[in-house]
Amino acid sequence: MGFVQRALFTWFILLVFLVVLCLRLENRIYWNWFLVFIPLWLYDIILVTWAVIEIVQRQHANRLISLHHYKYYVVGILLKILSQITICLKLEYKWIPMYALMVPIWMLLVMLIVFVGTHLKPKPRSIGSNRSNRQSAAVSS
Template identity: 50%
Template sequence: MGFIQSMTISYNYRALFTWFTTVVFLILLCLRLEGKINWNYFLIFITFWFYDLILIIWVILELIKRHQHYRVIDSFKKYQYYIYGILLKICSQISICLKLDYNVFKLYIMMIPVWLLLVQLIIYVGLNLIPSKQSSSLVRQAHVTRLQPPSNSVAS
């Protein structure tokens, strides 16, 4: 099995797992909103807690794998947006559950982790849209070598 094909399979499984957890969450949420079950919202969010646990394990494994080749700080810098994103997602879920179950704080205070997560996502996407100098120079070099005619070894 080729590398590209195995990557496609793993992406398919990840997407399938994400959709499955989302569908289970939506089913539980609909049952709770319709009054069929009277569970705590922390239990309704159980599928997302499980998904977050898997994300945390993945980030830790990636940090350990990268630590073999780089310093700890370098691998943390590469995955800092993932770590902050997961932590903000967990904080958002906790604040939503606290608001829905216990009405602990006001709505605008509950939304602070969500807003911070959105700002962090905008920054992450914005930084990854700008090509790095090394990758742009490699693309430019490949473009220049493609435009040059092949050199003949026989001199005429």
């Protein structure tokens, strides 16, 4: 699937979710909150399937360098789904404490911090790219 098709599909899923969410919040429909979140879960299942297929293809081609990136993706998507489930449970049952709602979100944020911290590396500088080196070389010759 091309980039444009993926972007249009993503916006369509988001649009359907927001329409159903607005209808539910205005009490025009009386669906369970788990039904309201079905478009997002459908999208998440597609994302997990894509990531697993990429992992299998990369292992088959012996390209293990970026395999860990996809493992982070799968864990992140699963934590996002778990966050959505806890949000639905909180909206359906008011007695669930707020800290129980926030635990998957905190875990997701910690995982994102670790991922960015371990994969954000400065580009190595080449020896000839420093401007002062070029100027000093021009002056000495």
